[in-house]
Amino acid sequence: MQLINIKHPEDRVSFSQAVLQGLGRDQGLYFPESFELLPDVPMLLKEDFVSRSALILHHLIGDEISRSRLEQIVASAFDFPVETPALDHSVRALELFHGPSLAFKDFGARFMAQCLAEFHDGGPMTILTATSGDTGAAVAHAYYQQPGIQVVILYPRGKITPLQEKLFCTLGGNVHTIAVDSDFDACQHLVKQSFEEPELKRELGLNSANSINIARLVAQVCYYFEAAASVSDVRQTVFSVPSGNFGNVTAGLVARAIGLPYKRIIAATNANDTVPRFLDSGEWDPNPTVTTITNAMDVSLPNNFPRVLELGSRHGLPLRSLLSSFSLDDNQTRVAIRELYARGYLADPHTALAWAALDREVKEHEEGVFLCTAHPAKFLEVLEETLDVVVPLPPELEAVRHEKILSSTIASDFDALKQELAALH
Secondary structure, eight states: OEEEETTEEEEEEEHHHHHHHOSOGGGOOEEESOOOOOSOHHHHTTSOHHHHHHHHHHHHHOTTSOHHHHHHHHHHHTOSOOBOOBSSSSEEEEEOOOSTTSBTHHHHHHHHHHHHHHHOOSSOEEEEEEOSSSHHHHHHHHHTTOTTEEEEEEEETTSSOHHHHHHHSSOOTTEEEEEESSOHHHHHHHHHHHHTOHHHHHHHTEEOOSTTSHHHHHHHHHHHHHHHHHSSOGGGEEEEEEOSSSHHHHHHHHHHHTTOOOOEEEEEEOSOOHHHHHHHHSOOOOOOOOOOSSGGGOOSSOTTHHHHHHHHHTTOOOHHHHEEEEEOOHHHHHHHHHHHHHTTOOOOHHHHHHHHHHHHHOOTTOEEEEEEOBOGGGGHHHHHHHHOSOOOOOHHHHTTTTSOOOOEEEOSOHHHHHHHHHTTO
16 A cells, blocks of 8 residues: 655655654655545455455555455454444444444554554554544553553543543543643644654654554545445445544545445535535634534644645546535534434434534435434433433443543643643653
8 A cells, every 4th residue: 555645745655654654754645646446345244244354454554464464354353243223214323332432433443553563663653643533442442461562642621521531531541631721623733743842752662543544544434335235225325524633524435436436425414514614615714613513523733634636636526526524513413412312213413413403404315324423422411401202221331430530631731731742761
């Protein structure tokens, strides 16, 4: 797999180099230089999820990891179910929250952890990542107690749900969590600043587990094919994706680039509507990030959007007809939660927002799939307030709900972060 730095296309790396480096020069994102079509998608859709995923990832990555070893990695990383229940004859859910951290981020985080174990030379390694809610738990659990690896997770203080925080801020050991007095965009900026410090990067062996890392991104391609295997006609299928940092939408577009012939994809955002406004006007004009009940999407500077544009400019995807984006506010999201519950489906706010965007846009002859990105119980405060019901906790959340938060707190200041990182030496 040959990848280029989007900012500096002459900077070419292999898949293993991109995984180990995370970011390229000038904080440039690595992305495949080209894509090849899968040879037989209809036959591929007949495979089971793990077997199919190994074939897709081998097609993308090539021979840097042997076929047999990749099959072992995928079987280990994707050792939990993907479910696609139907709401009615034309709409179904793609449930991605059945992994250990109860969110779709488990796919990318666990696959990346396996790749790093494969490529790591034994030197120092520190995984530094920012989270708006669910990435933190997925990364923490993927790397917890892995020898030789330290994990540092930044998150916006007071802007994730209490149970999201408990899932990754109570582990300790090699997992270090830092609450930042700002928003997710500031956390993400601190991560990027760290990668611009050569000495810091070298001493700690810095890497990132955000969706800026190509290993996380390619893993997410696989579940779009699982959804396609469940519909009656993939060519008439419309996906609706709750979108914050736009890694999930990027993965869906990569699936299209390698031959999954779905009709179109909707990026559903909350009040942080940089992308919908950009697609309407052509002007990139981020507003200050605002806090919403869909906190994992409280992102005004979506880090993966340059990859979306690259899929159009370099790889020829017809983004104008293929991709649309809509913004829904908290009131509309609460209405969607109630409407879904009345139909017998309990959904977290992000999932409900994606369904509402789909319900608004899907046409009579089309099939719709909305991505369910988190277990509803992770947002029980919002759901119980909105629905006036008691939301039962799954065992994973019940086990941590009374645990002590182990995080330190810093201002949104790079020197403060460097002091925290210095303690890891």
